[in-house]
Amino acid sequence: MNNQSEHFSDAELSQAVALFYDGQTAPQVTAKGAGATAQEIMDIAREHKVPMCENPELIKLLSEVELGEQIPEALYICIAQILSFAYQLQGKTPADSH
Numbered sequence: 001m002n003n004q005s006e007h008f009s010d011a012e013l014s015q016a017v018a019l020f021y022d023g024q025t026a027p028q029v030t031a032k033g034a035g036a037t038a039q040e041i042m043d044i045a046r047e048h049k050v051p052m053c054e055n056p057e058l059i060k061l062l063s064e065v066e067l068g069e070q071i072p073e074a075l076y077i078c079i080a081q082i083l084s085f086a087y088q089l090q091g092k093t094p095a096d097s098h
Contacts, residue, residue: 002028016041017062018050019079026070027079032063051086 016038018031031041045052065071066068071079087093 014038015056015059015063017059017065018045019062021083026073026076028070029062029065032067040098044098053082053086054068
């Protein structure tokens with residue numbers, strides 16, 4: 001965690017949003033929540049070695065997306081950069097996701 005996180009409220013830091021990306025369509029929101037639900041989402045992600053990104057502003061925007069809905073087009077570039085970084089961390093390419 002970096003020092004920038006000190007500027008966010010406890011509520012902002014205790015939220016989580018999970019995305020699903022199949023490589024064919026825009027990522028969609030598959031889980032979201034705050035408090036204990038957020039912790040459960042993060043625990044499951046850790047258990048399955050899913051890369052996570054701590055970005056309270058982005059989580060706030062994504063939490064407004066309904067479950068099962070694709071992310072808004074305005075967030076495509078931001079999410080693409082995160083997905084690219086996650087693939088690099090895992091030594092994968094988008095073609096490996098199929």
